[in-house]
Amino acid sequence: MKASTLRIGKRYRPNRLADGYDAVVIGSGMGGLTTAALLSELGWRVCVLEQHYTAGGYTHSYERHGYEWDVGVHYIGDVGAPTRTRKLFDFLSDGQLQWAPMDEEYDRFYVGDKVFNARAGKQGFRENLIRQFPNEVEAIDRYIALLNEASGAMFGQAMQRVMKPWQRKLAAPLARLKTPDSLYRTTWDVLSELTDDPDLIAVLCGQWGDMGLPPKRSAFMAHAMIARHYMYGGFYPVGGSWKIADTIIPKIQKSGGEVFTYARVKSISTAGGRVTGVEMEDGHRIDCDCVISSAGIHNTFGGLLPADLVSSTGYEDQLGSVQPSFAHLGVYIGLKGTAEELGLPKTNFWIYPSNDYDAAVDAFENRPDAEFPVVYLSFPSAKDPDYLNRHPGTATIEIVAPAPYAWFEKWAGSTWGKRGDDYDALKDELGERLMRYVYDKLPQLEGRVDYYEVSTPLSTNWFAGYKHGELYGLDHTPERLQLDWLGPRTRIKGLWLTGQDTLTCGVTGAMMSGVLTTMALAGMRRVGPLMKQIYA
Numbered sequence: 105m106k107a108s109t110l111r112i113g114k115r116y117r118p119n120r121l122a123d124g125y126d127a128v129v130i131g132s133g134m135g136g137l138t139t140a141a142l143l144s145e146l147g148w149r150v151c152v153l154e155q156h157y158t159a160g161g162y163t164h165s166y167e168r169h170g171y172e173w174d175v176g177v178h179y180i181g182d183v184g185a186p187t188r189t190r191k192l193f194d195f196l197s198d199g200q201l202q203w204a205p206m207d208e209e210y211d212r213f214y215v216g217d218k219v220f221n222a223r224a225g226k227q228g229f230r231e232n233l234i235r236q237f238p239n240e241v242e243a244i245d246r247y248i249a250l251l252n253e254a255s256g257a258m259f260g261q262a263m264q265r266v267m268k269p270w271q272r273k274l275a276a277p278l279a280r281l282k283t284p285d286s287l288y289r290t291t292w293d294v295l296s297e298l299t300d301d302p303d304l305i306a307v308l309c310g311q312w313g314d315m316g317l318p319p320k321r322s323a324f325m326a327h328a329m330i331a332r333h334y335m336y337g338g339f340y341p342v343g344g345s346w347k348i349a350d351t352i353i354p355k356i357q358k359s360g361g362e363v364f365t366y367a368r369v370k371s372i373s374t375a376g377g378r379v380t381g382v383e384m385e386d387g388h389r390i391d392c393d394c395v396i397s398s399a400g401i402h403n404t405f406g407g408l409l410p411a412d413l414v415s416s417t418g419y420e421d422q423l424g425s426v427q428p429s430f431a432h433l434g435v436y437i438g439l440k441g442t443a444e445e446l447g448l449p450k451t452n453f454w455i456y457p458s459n460d461y462d463a464a465v466d467a468f469e470n471r472p473d474a475e476f477p478v479v480y481l482s483f484p485s486a487k488d489p490d491y492l493n494r495h496p497g498t499a500t501i502e503i504v505a506p507a508p509y510a511w512f513e514k515w516a517g518s519t520w521g522k523r524g525d526d527y528d529a530l531k532d533e534l535g536e537r538l539m540r541y542v543y544d545k546l547p548q549l550e551g552r553v554d555y556y557e558v559s560t561p562l563s564t565n566w567f568a569g570y571k572h573g574e575l576y577g578l579d580h581t582p583e584r585l586q587l588d589w590l591g592p593r594t595r596i597k598g599l600w601l602t603g604q605d606t607l608t609c610g611v612t613g614a615m616m617s618g619v620l621t622t623m624a625l626a627g628m629r630r631v632g633p634l635m636k637q638i639y640a
């Protein structure tokens with residue numbers, strides 16, 4: 105297979121731009137692509153500008169040494185039946201995106217020396233928990249009731265972000281009534297009222313890495329969103345995660361739009377306090393009075409807009425109230441032999457030193473040589489039924505683990521691939537440390553690894569643009585999720601936001617943010633019939 109196959113989107117050149125785009129989208133992640141595709145469906149001509157060499161943001165895949173890895177998609181929930189999530193994916197991809205189910209045991213949690221798991225299916229979810237904690241039936245049932253209550257409230261919470269400020273003010277009393285108390289408390293506060301079994305809390309929070317904060321710091325809303333999302337199991341895009349963007353881009357092109365790569369936006373142009381277009385890194389200007397940024401809150405307000413406008417519109421003060429989420433290390437492993445031959449499962453492994461996730465994170469933040477508070481192993485070639493057609497006789501594994509940006513800060517500004525021997529030595533050391541987790545859990549792989557490479561927060565900065573290599577954009581704290589300025593609308597005329605920072609992380613979270621941005625931008629009169637068509 106040629107290396108270029110995974111490189112999707114059209115390489116940017118000023119002379120490839122059309123005249124008179126209706127909207128310019130900065131960033132081709134799931135939020136940007138969803139917004140662009142839905143607007144295209146309404147007849148808009150949309151220009152998507154992506155700084156990386158391929159489209160998709162965190163959904164892109166890359167290839168090296170005959171192997172292929174995804175960088176930000178290990179599993180997606182809620183797509184095994186015609187749910188709202190599945191119908192939206194089907195619509196955006198014109199039914200071209202296919203999904204492969206993982207094993208029924210889709211997540212396994214190694215907590216100290218104990219092993220627990222998550223199983224697919226509503227009934228299976230409850231029974232599996234009761235099997236592991238037979239004395240906790242009441243707590244488990246109360247927990248499930250809380251999840252249902254939270255999930256019932258999420259649509260209303262999301263829709264508030266679409267409203268204009270005066271509409272939100274008007275709707276506030278009703279919104280307060282409909283907001284369950286649990287939503288904006290910490291996960292720990294809510295769960296510790298249900299049970300005092302630390303192992304049960306650890307299992308319920310075993311997927312905390314999916315939104316980036318341990319239970320004492322995260323909002324229960326973010327916890328509930330993840331738990332509900334995966335309740336019916338995990339699924340993987342057939343053909344690899346790059347297929348997500350690959351199957352959405354034609355919808356944008358059909359309406360005369362395009363997704364350009366190598367297209368870094370240097371700044372958003374403004375005049376008289378309103379948006380007039382964007383200036384590209386090569387100095388070329390694209391005029392447009394509608395710019396949608398999916399590049400993240402800190403990039404948009406902390407880099408792309410004129411500082412005086414950011415200050416005069418109040419965003420400068422507000423930026424300090426939202427913290428970037430954890431940065432991470434990635435290890436991308438290639439093996440000779442197929443997943444089946446090597447005994448690789450369609451199950452993710454979460455490896456924790458103990459059941460006190462918060463204490464482990466605190467220790468790690470204070471002492472770099474402390475144990476990793478979580479190490480995550482994923483087996484993408486086992487999950488993708490098409491993998492062997494593209495890379496016969498091989499298999500892949502990915503490791504993700506947290507790593508403070510500060511460890512790598514001194515090399516910021518250096519060039520990818522040329523950061524120096526001391527940087528490479530640190531990467532080697534971290535890579536060896538993380539590979540030990542693989543051999544510990546899968547000793548049959550000793551001697552079978554052909555190649556591996558390590559990514560750091562600087563790599564993430566390079567391919568996804570996040571300044572500190574943030575894994576999930578902003579931290580999912582109770583405070584952040586209640587901020588009403590994080591949504592599609594801005595106080596700068598002509599500027600709109602989308603992507604994970606405006607709602608929640610996850611491919612589905614970013615996709616839903618694209619729906620909200622389209623609703624706010626095009627108005628419900630136009631988007632309402634489109635939604636009916638999608639969800640028919």
Ligand SMILES: Cc1cc2nc3c(=O)[nH]c(=O)nc-3n(C[C@H](O)[C@H](O)[C@H](O)COP(=O)(O)OP(=O)(O)OC[C@H]3O[C@@H](n4cnc5c(N)ncnc54)[C@H](O)[C@@H]3O)c2cc1C
Binds near residue numbers: 398399400609614
């Ligand atoms: C290691 C990892 C594992 C994950 N695993 C999962 C998972 O299993 N399941 C799941 O649902 N979610 C997962 N996620 C989260 C999920 O991938 C993200 O939440 C989601 O894809 C974010 O989409 P987005 O559109 O908001 O942002 P992004 O995908 O980050 O897109 C933003 C885009 O903007 C571009 N950009 C930034 N600045 C500029 C500029 N100046 N000019 C032009 N372009 C610019 C960036 O290059 C990037 O492509 C994972 C994330 C990571 C990092």
